[in-house]
Every structure is written in structure tokens, then in C-alpha cells.
Amino acid sequence: MLTALFAGPADAPDALRIDGRALSREQLLAAATATADRIAGAPALAVLARPTAATVTAVVGGLLAGVPVVPLPPDAGPKERDHILRDSGAALLAVAPGEAAPDGVTLPLVTADPAARSAATHPEPDPGAPAFVLYTSGTTGAPKGALLGRRAVAADLDALASAWAWTTEDTLVHGLPLFHVHGLVLGVLGALRTGSRLVHTGRPTPAAYAAAGGTLYFGVPTVWSRLAADQAAARALAGARLLVSGSAPLPVPVFERLSELCGHRPVERYGMTETLITVSTRADGERRPGSVGLPLDGVRTRLLGEDGAPVPHDGESVGELQVRGATLFDGYLGRPDADAEAWTDDGWFRTGDVATVGGDGFHRIVGRASVDLIKSGGFKIGAGEVEAALRDHPAVADAAVVGAPDPDLGQAVVAFVVADGAVTGDQLSSFVAERLSVHKRPRRVVLVDDLPRNAMGKVLKKQLTEPGP
Structure with missing residues (x-):
């Protein structure tokens, strides 16, 4: 799953640069192995997921040991934090050297030290085992823990590498949080699987993106909007190969302004915690403002109306987007009721999003069915x-x-x-x-x-x- 840690290209001392700290892949592997030595056999590992080298060390350590990783938002309030820790069954909390547990947290601490070293080896975990327990936003109640399998993560990263022509020659730059799919799974594990360099800027400011010298940039619309408003920073991205936007729709004026300033029409993609990324524009394909492109390799989609009938692919008719394929999660932790609601009888996942699909297969996300489909x-x-x-x-x-x-x-x-x-x-x-x-x-x-x-x-x-x- 972490291909480039074991069989990647010649290592570089700054293969990963996270908030100013540089690590080679060899150093990360040795440090993560030291963490894996201490957590092997635990039912789950919670990680206080700040944008630091310690967080990456802890996450990779959990994956090496075959222990499901539970990213904990560092700004989570006590109620949300306690729910995640209790519901996930995490037995340990990984923190940075010298870092204390949040107030009220009594779990035993494990220090994930990027400077630690271990030459031990751990058996390759079952590809079908869970890699992460990622918690949803909880818009309809307490957050639910989505079980993301190792096989699904690997399938998604490989499909994205193909869609975006993502290779060892790239330098990925982003400053996204490390407790979501976008910043952690795509933005860290993607680099570790493909062998590209990674520069995490800490905060995703226009100045930090402009100075990073990347070929591949990830951002959410807020990041791209701020870049589009900073002409000098936007023009500094002219040497990049690909700009990728996700997690929310990119406003068309921002799309067009970036294209004007740096010569890049951004790639947009669609996914969610439970499915990872399922639809995306291709690096070598047409990039339409407001469109998230085509299903990735190994993913199928369909649109259904409220009556359960297929919705025409005419680019105008809206329906609920349902997906199936190798990137999907394994269910909600301890929530058979939520699983029953999320899956159709014939095995499709109900995303809860409404979309249109054109005759050429291009998808446009309208929004959440609960708040973005208005019946007037x-x-x-x-x-x-x-x-x-x-x-x-x-x-x-x-x-x-x-x-x-x-x-x-x-x-x-x-x-x-x-x-x-x-x-x-x-x-x-x-x-x-x-x-x-x-x-x-x-x-x-x-x-x-x-x-x-x-x-x-x-x-x-x-x-x-x-x-x-």
C-alpha cells in the first residue's frame, strides 16, 4: 500500500517536507516502524492530526502495524472528541514529542517521533483489513465512523495516479488538514504510493503555494479563490503541471481567473469519505467549469429519480447519484442501521448527492439532496x-x-x-x-x-x- 517507501526511486533528503521539516522516505520508514513497534496489536490508534511530520509518522506507523488509524481533528470540541475516541475503540493516542493529551483525554499516549529509528519488520497486513476509521461531519447526528479498507485506498490512489498522470517526477504541494480524505489519504498517502515528492505548506496561503515550486497542487475552493485574488502568487503557479480542486464546487469565476493568470484550467473531482474519490476530470481530458468529469477506472455511477427510475443523461435532469466500485468503504463502525440506509438492495451506495450527467458522461454535482435539491x-x-x-x-x-x-x-x-x-x-x-x-x-x-x-x-x-x- 505504501509502495514508494519500500521500492521507490532513489531517495532524497527532502522527499517529504511538512510544515518546514524535511524527511527522506528512509527516515520516515524508520521512524514509522518505531511507532509500529509500540502499537502492534492495538485495536485502533487515534492520532492527534496536526499538519506535522509527527502526524505522518503516526499514520504510517499504524498502517505498517496493521492497526486502524483514527484521525482526530485537533480543534474538535470535547463532545465530538470523546465520541470519536469512545466509538472507534481506540486504545492509544499518538502525539508529537512533548505534546500533552487534550484536556479530559485519558488514553495512554504514544509519542510518534520523526527522529526515532527502528529496523524491525512487520508482516504485510491483510489487504482487506481496515486502514482508517474516518468520521463523517455528523450533519444528521453524531459523526459516524466510516471503515476505509486498505484495498479501497490503494485502488483509489492508483486510479487517481492514472487519471492525473501522477508519477515519481511530480512534486505535490498542499496545505490541507490531515484529518480528512483530501489532505491525508490523497495528499499524503498518494505521494507515498506514487513516489512523488510532497511539500505540505502548513497553512495553504497563496504565498506558501507560490514559493513551493510544485508540479501538482491540491486545494479547496477557498484556497483557489484566495490565489485567484493574488495575481503574483497565481502567476507563480504557471510552471506547475496540474491544479486539482475538490471538497466543494469551484466557482466558475475562480476557475476562469486561474486559467487567465497562470494558464491552467483546474481539474475538479468528486468524492466523499465513504467512497473516496470516484469521479474526476482527466489530466489529458477536457476541463469544463462546474463539471467533475467522468468516473474513475473501476467505478460505476448511476442517477435515479425519487421513484427509483433511471434519470436521463441529458445534462439537465437531476437525480440522486449512486456509486459502486473498488474504492468504497466497508460500512459504518457498529451502525448496521446506517449501513441499511446507505446501500440499495442491489449493492449501490447512496451518496445523498444530486447530480446531472450529460450524454458524453460528464458529471455535474448539484449538491446534497437534503439541502440542495429545492422543490418549488x-x-x-x-x-x-x-x-x-x-x-x-x-x-x-x-x-x-x-x-x-x-x-x-x-x-x-x-x-x-x-x-x-x-x-x-x-x-x-x-x-x-x-x-x-x-x-x-x-x-x-x-x-x-x-x-x-x-x-x-x-x-x-x-x-x-x-x-x-
Whole structure:
């Protein structure tokens, strides 16, 4: 699974640079083995997942020992943290040298020291064994632990390497959190499997990305938006090979601005904790703004309507996206009820996302079925389409669209807009009506200073619709 740690190209002293600290693959392997020596046989290893070399050492140590790794967000509140530790069955908590356990955590500590060395060997774990227990965002209750198998992780990274032409010649740059799929599985294990160099910038600032000198860059829309607003930093990425955006839709104006400034049309991709990445634009394929491309090798997708019937692939009709293939998780830890809800009787995973698929197979994600498919006056309206239209207005910096209860329409289209110029709600509603069908226009526009987002840049729409204090 960690191919390049054992049989990669000639090692380099800075094969991995994480928040300023350089490691060769040989050093990482020796340090991770020292961690594996101490945790072998544990039921699960929690890792306080800060963007550090110690975190990577702990994660790789867990994988070498065949111990499922439970990344713990360092900013998790006591309730969330206690739930993850208790629910996962973690017996140990890995921390950096000199780091104390968070308040209230009584698990035995294991120091993951990047300077430690061990020449021991550990037997190769069963490919079907779990690699991670990753916790979902918990938008519909307490976070659920998704069991990600070693085989699924390897299959996904290999499919992405093929789609993005990701090789040992690349230098991957990102500054994403190491407790999510994007930053940890793709952004760390991807480099360790392909043999590319890795530069983790600590924080994903435009200046840090510009100075890194990479060929392959990962970012979420917030990162790319800030880069697009920094002309010098964006132009510094002209020498890169590929820019990859994910975790949330990339606004079309940001896509176009990056293309203008650095000559790269970003690659967009789609996935979730339970499925890893399943759909992506190819490095050698067409890159359309607002599209996440085609299913990866080994992945199949389908669109179904509320009646269970297939939805036409016409680029307009929306349906629930369902997937199956080698990249999918093995189920929710201790939650057979959640498993039953997540899988269809014929073996497809219900993503809970709504999408359209064109006649050429290109996928466009509309959003979550629970908050982004708005049923208004007998019409089904994708929030993402309205958001994209709003962002086309020169005075709009950002927008989030929701469906609000309405006695006449069922749901009314309501837009929360961050505006950087003088514009009224009526003007924005008319602007949308001129570009989309009239029934898709916002019935109400709320001007706000900012939109609530999670660590990966996704707008927390339930916070917009919840009544204030």
C-alpha cells in the first residue's frame, strides 16, 4: 500500500517536507516502524492530526502495524472528541514529542517521533483489513465512523495516479488538514504510493503555494479563490503541471481567473469519505467549469429519480447519484442501521448527492439532496445552478442558496449573498431570472458578511436555515 517507501526511486533528503521539516522516505520508514513497534496489536490508534511530520509518522506507523488509524481533528470540541475516541475503540493516542493529551483525554499516549529509528519488520497486513476509521461531519447526528479498507485506498490512489498522470517526477504541494480524505489519504498517502515528492505548506496561503515550486497542487475552493485574488502568487503557479480542486464546487469565476493568470484550467473531482474519490476530470481530458468529469477506472455511477427510475443523461435532469466500485468503504463502525440506509438492495451506495450527467458522461454535482435539491412550485431546482448564476454577477463574491418552507410553493428559493459592491436583492433576483428559467430566481436575497464553512471549505447551509438566538 505504501509502495514508494519500500521500492521507490532513489531517495532524497527532502522527499517529504511538512510544515518546514524535511524527511527522506528512509527516515520516515524508520521512524514509522518505531511507532509500529509500540502499537502492534492495538485495536485502533487515534492520532492527534496536526499538519506535522509527527502526524505522518503516526499514520504510517499504524498502517505498517496493521492497526486502524483514527484521525482526530485537533480543534474538535470535547463532545465530538470523546465520541470519536469512545466509538472507534481506540486504545492509544499518538502525539508529537512533548505534546500533552487534550484536556479530559485519558488514553495512554504514544509519542510518534520523526527522529526515532527502528529496523524491525512487520508482516504485510491483510489487504482487506481496515486502514482508517474516518468520521463523517455528523450533519444528521453524531459523526459516524466510516471503515476505509486498505484495498479501497490503494485502488483509489492508483486510479487517481492514472487519471492525473501522477508519477515519481511530480512534486505535490498542499496545505490541507490531515484529518480528512483530501489532505491525508490523497495528499499524503498518494505521494507515498506514487513516489512523488510532497511539500505540505502548513497553512495553504497563496504565498506558501507560490514559493513551493510544485508540479501538482491540491486545494479547496477557498484556497483557489484566495490565489485567484493574488495575481503574483497565481502567476507563480504557471510552471506547475496540474491544479486539482475538490471538497466543494469551484466557482466558475475562480476557475476562469486561474486559467487567465497562470494558464491552467483546474481539474475538479468528486468524492466523499465513504467512497473516496470516484469521479474526476482527466489530466489529458477536457476541463469544463462546474463539471467533475467522468468516473474513475473501476467505478460505476448511476442517477435515479425519487421513484427509483433511471434519470436521463441529458445534462439537465437531476437525480440522486449512486456509486459502486473498488474504492468504497466497508460500512459504518457498529451502525448496521446506517449501513441499511446507505446501500440499495442491489449493492449501490447512496451518496445523498444530486447530480446531472450529460450524454458524453460528464458529471455535474448539484449538491446534497437534503439541502440542495429545492422543490418549488412543482419544479426541482438545483441550488448549485442558482449559486453559479449569482456568482456571475460582478458585485457578488460568494453565494449559498437554500430552500425555505413556503405555504404556496412548498419551498422558496432563498439566496444568502456576500456582495462586494452596491447591489440589491431585487437586482440579483432579476439577474438570475435573465440567465436561468424564471422559476429558479431567488424569491428572497439575504445580504451577509460571510458564509459559515467547515474546515474543507463547504458551506454549512443548516446554519443558514436555523433560526437565530
